[in-house]
Amino acid sequence: MLKTSGIREKVDVCVVGAGHAGCEAALACARLGLETVIFTVSVDSIALMPCNPNIGGSSKGHLVRELDALGGEMGKNIDKTFIQSKMLNVSKGPAVHSLRAQADKAEYSRAMRKVLENQDHLTIKQAEICELLWEENTDSDDNATKKIVGVKTFTGAIYECRAVVLCTGTYLNARCLCGEAITYTGPNGLMAATHLTDSLKEMGVEMRRFKTGTPARMDRRSIDFSKMEEQFGDERVVPFSFSTNPEDVQIEQASCYLTYTNEKTHEIIRANLDRSPIYAGIIEGTGPRYCPSIEDKVVKFAEKERHQVFMEPEGLHTNEMYVGGMSSSLPEDVQLAMYRTVPGLEHCKIVRNAYAIEYDCINPRQLYPTLRFKDVEGLYSGGQLNGSSGYEEAAVQGFMAGVNAAMYLLSREQIILDRSEAYIGVLIDDLVTKENNEPYRMMTSRAEYRLLLRQDNADLRLREKGYQIGLISEEQYQSLLKKKQMIEEEIHRLKEHTVGASKENQDFLTRHNSSTLKTGSNLAELVCRPELSYEILSEIDPDRPSLPADVIEQVEIEIKYEGYIERQLRQVEQFKKMERKKIPADIDYDSVPSLRIEARQKLKSFHPMSIGQASRISGVSPADVSVLLVYLEQYNRKDKV
């Protein structure tokens, strides 16, 4: 039994963990006026980046921009602390352009801590939460049998509250493995949280064990960069946040360096596989396939002669370099030998060894898409605890969990983003609906409506929602409305503006290798031609209004890809129809005739919120969905009687 120190406080929300999820959750709650406490095992580890030193990347960049549009902090924070930035995939379609920035890790953490420290209604508390306090729930509207009433710290202090957001990351019963050496700590040697798992299990929460890993950090003075390719940032940097002034991010940037493994590296790894905790069977957790350790890459892709290695600075005020692409859990001596086979790393000195980390997380299918535990009123969960991986994935979940905890306390409607509205919606829907046996990473291929979910239009898609939630100011909202109007007007103008087959126009087209006009056309049709652009057309469009760059960007994309965009919009319409059909919480699947047994079992254990969600559960066939639809109609009509 834990002691009680006698301290007893009353607050609105408790956020457990101050990583990327916890920070967003706490800020959202506090900004909505709720008295919020954020707990962390170490105040010095607020917004820590224990793995790669960057924010964003393919599809993750989308998440950050969406978060920013809704009123989150991550985008602003990286804009303040980045040291290099790139827009990825620029040679491809606009839907897959994605921002990625190298962060100064220490600065990132410090800047976020400053924001938290100065946020009204928010208190930071260094303490390990050991127990969740709950009561039987007698008046739930959705069959939750329990209700959260507070949390208890290791020292016995009790914080009474009606909502808790769990953002424990990789700290629950964490252990780190470096070959045969095992330490029972969280990332970076920080204290693990060893009590909360038991409390969760007592509440009936199903736990699982995942694993991830990180490569070594090296002393930059020991690296010979002349043997590597230097990699620069973009000449013109695009900020993550829609509220950052683009001029503020045009800074002098740091470089990264590219080198490669070789046959010798692979030989050393193969010869020592028996000493890898994974291959020796010491690791129980399931690791992610998308960021395999170098051991995994060598074994699974044996035909590849070399693998890329990216040397990335951890910050401007440190000599540590992150060895991207070579995470490992091999023993220290093997690591050193293996790293030293890589060109430029022949004399490298390791500051921190690579290691694998194992931790407890929950099966996220116990959550509603609001990120609340189905069985516990007031208990929300976000981030790596939900079985995801990555700072960005964590941040957006923390934000949504925090917002919904706040909505609950404010007696307002819960906020769910669906798959057609945001990558955030795809991420959360995948987590709470699909079978997932590894840490979940966002990928652009997971979004079926990605032409609509672009990073460039995240503000147009989500600012209004952020405004309704109360995290976007009136001023920001008004400027969004103005932007929307300018886009609409300009598209309209281009479609109406006819272009005749005058000699001047035909000459212009010929000059740009574009076929000449046979009949009259309009500017919009010309924008569609792959060889022409809005910019090029200025020559034959002298009356165009002067518009901001972000408006022109939207106009051009919407015209150029109109056919595809319309097709996806039609698909979205179909999709929404099914999402809107809600399944009552008290439905008794046993009384639905003709459901196949497998479907019945799955539906009973999941309790999907809508027909749409039900249809995405594996094991539920289209015929089952039809049966369910008819049953619901019957149910609704009986209700009316």
Added chain:
Amino acid sequence: MFNSDTIAAIATGMTNSGIGIIRISGIESFAVADRIFVPAKKNQKMKDAESHTIHYGFIKDGEETVDEVMVSVMRSPRSFTTEDTVEINCHGGMLVMNRILQLVIRNGARLAEPGEFTKRAFLNGRIDLSEAEAVIDVISSKNDMALKSSVGQLRGKVSEKVKELRSDIIYEIAFIESALDDPEHISLEGYPEKLLIKVNFLIEIVDNLLQSADSGRIMKEGIKTVIVGKPNAGKSSLLNILAGEEKAIVTDIAGTTRDVLEENINLHGISLNVIDTAGIRDTEDTVEKIGVERARKAALDADLIIYVVDASVPLDDNDRMILEMIRDKKSVILLNKTDLPSVIREDDLLEMAGKDAVMIRTSTKDVTGIDLFENTVKDMFFTGKINPDQEVIITNMRHKEALLHTLESLKQVKISIENQMPEDFYSIDLMSAYTSLGSIIGEEVSDDLVNEIFSKFCMGK
């Protein structure tokens, strides 16, 4: 997923009756009708027609007239489904109904799911609550049946081909997607050119599959017709004549055909799935024995049995055995080898076969009597004496619809490559093609792509 939410199906049974009805329901109903229906009254459009009116005219496939029909128009909410509905009353022949339904589908409707009209009627409040469970039963039982026949009726080779196509397509998607997710590790330099070659190749295969769907070779479709008879009666020669090519080996040696040969034959537009069997006789030869056993089994399942009798040899116990076997079946007796001196009295044979028996004198050597035979079969079909399996026809149409969608998607990929669209656009249409093909073999997409990406391509970090 299909864009159209307008559905169509044959509302009357799929038998040859006097009149057949093709029902179309949904927002696009009138537009679909206007694309294929030319009313006798000039310039009349179904979209402008008043509710509950009926119109005389012709269904046209381009210039060609398919049938003379009556089209009734029912506007929402005054119809069975409460949606805009068009019913095409056509001639009741299987072929005609089939052809019109296909036209409807090509022009913007999709084939209704089993029980879908009823489902819509219920969901739109048209059917009484007490009938809900019946509706559920219809949906689930019809779906079960459709699923079984969808996969079960597919010829082994076809389903293999579809699987191959899918695995080719998902590989390309996974490659594109892994490059998008990890652009620093995987490059798409020079890829569009390679993909174009691949897509052209895929288009060709799907085209071929579609053609075989037209000729019925994709499914075990058609009237199950079994040719039986004693060894060396000329069964294989008959098959070759009907097929118009050498399918079976024909020799003078009795017992040459030792197994069951299967061929799809189009007889004046009627699809026959003809099974040539080993000659039936008491035999000690093990291999031949198995063949004989299979022949019996095939005959048991048959919709139509063609019994070929060698007129130049006397009837014996084997004939009596066969006649016993076909007694309750629809059958045609061919008195073959009439080019040789006959030793069989037709009356004797007819007497043994029963009063309903149809007998035709033929010579597979001189090819006489074959026309009469073909016409006889045709008449039996049109008068409803023999019927093909409905479910099979529907399934075939569903497969064809899926193949058409696949083809369209692949062509769209080609257009995107030719227009130099960015690579991420290719995977959108490749994915549609993959999904459409999946519906043929009853597989859904789920997490195929993510798994393929991780298993085939080395992602970084």
